[in-house]
Amino acid sequence: MATTIKDVAKLAKVSISTVSRVINDSKPVSPEARRRVLKAIEELGYKPNEVARSLVTKKSNLIGIIVDDIGSSYVAQIIRGVEEVGRMYNYDILLCSSYGDKEAEMRFVQLLMQKQVAGIIMVSEILNSEVLTYLDMSKIPFIYLNKYYNVLESPTVAINNREASDKVMKHLMDEGHRKIAYVTQEKDMELTIEKQKIEAYREWMASIGETPIVFEVDGHNISDGYEVGVRIKDKLLEGNITAVYCCEDEIALGLINYFYDHNIRVPEDISVVGYGDISLASYYRPKLTTIKEPYYDIGAVSIRRILKVLQGEKIEEQTLVLPVQLIERDSTSRPKNI
Amino acid sequence: MATTIKDVAKLAKVSISTVSRVINDSKPVSPEARRRVLKAIEELGYKPNEVARSLVTKKSNLIGIIVDDIGSSYVAQIIRGVEEVGRMYNYDILLCSSYGDKEAEMRFVQLLMQKQVAGIIMVSEILNSEVLTYLDMSKIPFIYLNKYYNVLESPTVAINNREASDKVMKHLMDEGHRKIAYVTQEKDMELTIEKQKIEAYREWMASIGETPIVFEVDGHNISDGYEVGVRIKDKLLEGNITAVYCCEDEIALGLINYFYDHNIRVPEDISVVGYGDISLASYYRPKLTTIKEPYYDIGAVSIRRILKVLQGEKIEEQTLVLPVQLIERDSTSRPKNI
DNA sequence: ATGAAAGCGCTAACAT
């Protein structure tokens, strides 16, 4: 049987209230009593029962995090950020994976609330307004993260996709590329961050009088990128395209895979840029030039915001924007003279 | 305010005991009463307060998992296995990352026990006998997983490393390789799974009358593998070595990176085998031939074992061994004729 | 089959 507050009280010859007071530092306690209590705690190896605590305070030091899939490396990075910062403030992580299932997301939110979590961080990849409405009403502090969709009405942490896209295009043009293709996600384009990215792309192309060359892809996997290669190879040649800007690293990597398998050299024959800086991007050969999305920071900042709300601070801005970075690596270079 | 058992009791015109009975199906309840209770629960959207429940039963449906680093992909896969199976049995995951810190591991074990977790799964990469002793005494069901060290005295789920190594060597020799080098982890070799792996390697080499060619590496990152390349390049040439068997995928990949940067073609000039089948292994070009360690399954089986113990089943074997698989991909081929 | 009541370990309001 684990030792309880009573055991400590008895040994220290004080009441349980006094013990509680020294544990929580909630009210003044005489130095003498405090000393005895501390000694008793030490002696018995007493650890307060967190469950009992939660029951009365209606708060746990648990942060619920509902992710799409813990197997995605960006998700792991976010969790890492949440976990590490949470730890500093003595918060623990309760983890659920929804695997893109709307109903699962909702079930987990309810489940986490039953567990009295102090806050919820949700990493979703789908559109699920119900869960957002529910979260909003629940009055529990939360942050909603979505890699693909623009989050408009909920507290979130994001990056400036417009600026990121500007950086990519500037870099490519600085290198001398003019015939630049863009590979975009076709699904829900109006609602996703593709809107900002493609807008930037189009404007930069317009600025040098070139017509945009846009290819579409449906899916977020390397294999989808590979399949893009199959579809667009001929068009690339016909159009004298020297650079392809892909909306995601996975697509870029798949495309490079395709090029590798068909003896098209990157970057000698064609430059490729990705978006995201997934871990693979830097291990791959050639190393991928890409936009670094600071996932660890996104996680870290998310939980800090929740912690702030918990401490009664008011949050002014729904969306907190983090800086992005263009990582210039080896998949881009000056175009061959034609 | 969330609805409680009292609200349900009042609405159903029964006592809270009866409500409790129907929720838990713990004692017979008349059909009529049950119907009313169910209806009330439905109407109020009542969800039992898990915290209060845990307090009295001294059990939560939480499985604590202490991992080394959630950023490692193999760790993510294990968690995925644990989470997915746990979910089926209505268990949730409480996650902590120790980042290889002994004291953190111990603190987390204590913390999890305070939270009344039903069981603990520990994914460690270091040797920490204290925490094992502590876990053992605590009587809480646990599984101890360690990728590098042989776990002897604690309940664990592992693979047969001897058999895995046999498969690698057989494959290489079937392809015609004779001058095969092995890259091993130098640290704690006697205590780690390297013991079994290198033993197999030596025996296979002896069986064809070749002297073993062993190189050492200290570290588990791709960069460490790269650095191995720097050190051994000349020896590889001198010794007419046609294949390198690396103790870990990361080392193999780093080595291939080095080869790529120095115009040594894989597998044309030299074959490389890894160990682990990290996700990168199949994306990489050339795709890596390697041993698949079934991490998802390891996680899934781990939690099942804990669940079994929780249901009172006796576990006979401390160590449960899972089958391995050699994945033949593109980083190995017949050696060039010399 | 059902209800009353005790109690899980703790916090916090109240009293002293």
Added chain:
DNA sequence: ATGTTAGCGCTTTCAT
């Protein structure tokens, strides 16, 4: 400054 006491929401005897 300290102790007494009433819950938090639930499960589980113990009566009936």
